[in-house]
Amino acid sequence: MLKSNLFLIVFLAGGLWLVYAGGMPWWLWAVMTLVVVIVRYASLLDPFTERLTVSDEGVTREHGSRRHQALKESVRWADLTQVDVLAHEAGPRRRYMLFLLFGSNEEGVAVSEPLADQHQLLAQLRQRLPGFSEEQLAQAKAATGKAKFTLWAKDAPPVATDAGAGPAA
Numbered sequence: 130m131l132k133s134n135l136f137l138i139v140f141l142a143g144g145l146w147l148v149y150a151g152g153m154p155w156w157l158w159a160v161m162t163l164v165v166v167i168v169r170y171a172s173l174l175d176p177f178t179e180r181l182t183v184s185d186e187g188v189t190r191e192h193g194s195r196r197h198q199a200l201k202e203s204v205r206w207a208d209l210t211q212v213d214v215l216a217h218e219a220g221p222r223r224r225y226m227l228f229l230l231f232g233s234n235e236e237g238v239a240v241s242e243p244l245a246d247q248h249q250l251l252a253q254l255r256q257r258l259p260g261f262s263e264e265q266l267a268q269a270k271a272a273t274g275k276a277k278f279t280l281w282a283k284d285a286p287p288v289a290t291d292a293g294a295g296p297a298a
Contacts, residue, residue, distance in 0.1 A: 137165055181240060181248045188230055188238050188250070202239065204232035206257055212281040214265075216272040226269055228280075260285060 141162055147153035178199075179192040187206045193199030211231040226242040228250065240250055255261050258281045265278040272278075279285075 137169060141165060179241075179244060181244050181250070183248050183250055183253050188240070188253075190238050190240060190244075202237065204230050204236050204238050208232040208234060208236070209258070210283045211279060212254060212258065212261075214269045214278050214280055215275070216269040216278065217275040254281065 141158075144153060144158045144161055148155050148158045175194045175196045177192070177194050179190070182189040182191075185206075187204050187208070189201065189203040191199055191201050209230060210233050213229040213231070215227040215229065217225060228240045228242070228245050230238045230240070245251060251266075255263075261281045262279070265280050269276065269278040269280075
């Protein structure tokens with residue numbers, strides 16, 4: 130963002146220099162400045178919105194803006210086949226995870242970690258999906274680079290939840 134702002138300042142200053150040197154009419158520089166400012170800040174007038182709904186039916190995410198068509202992703206709990214998490218670095222000392230919920234009919238939902246936290250998605254996944262892998266989630270949280278972890282799969286064997294159980298005698 131800083132580089133793009135710096136470029137715009139240099140671009141407009143160069144135009145102003147051309148006006149001063151007589152190489153460009155002042156009104157053309159004024160129009161260019163107005164266009165640059167409008168294009169640069171028009172996105173602030175049409176903010177991106179994102180809404181997540183976690184219900185007894187399933188998970189739905191709607192995202193978009195007023196100018197661009199809002200997109201809707203959804204998956205029913207009954208159709209859920211797999212839950213993955215993508216882990217990657219988003220900057221210095223900042224980790225970011227993206228939860229991917231796959232359905233049986235090529236539907237699915239991608240949910241960012243902040244949105245998942247806001248709507249307690251992980252609590253719902255733990256409650257509704259027997260065999261949800263806390264170990265894989267812990268590995269995803271500890272990942273130092275890009276990685277994909279499967280937290281749950283429909284046909285996977287259930288994960289033992291009794292931490293105190295040892296090998297059978």
